[in-house]
């Protein structure tokens with residue numbers, strides 16, 4: 001499990017770096033960055049949902065609500081990514 005946790009933490013750092021790039025990206029750079037986020041985030045979320053979250057729930061039942069919040073956040077992020085990938089990154093409201 002510790003190897004998987006290290007991978008998860010590495011993913012978080014890599015994703016954070018891409019999000020930082022997104023904050024200052026030019027509109028023409030955004031589609032590639034969103035593609036990178038999608039390719040990194042989907043397997044990452046799946047690993048958390050299939051391995052990490054069930055392990056937390058079974059070993060620390062008191063953390064169940066946080067796990068459910070994490071799951072809801074994944075769904076929100078995936079929906080937001082889908083929306084961003086079909087929207088115009090040059091539009092003034094895009095970064096909001």
Ligand SMILES: [Fe+2]
Pocket residue numbers: 008012044048
């Ligand atoms: Fe995560």
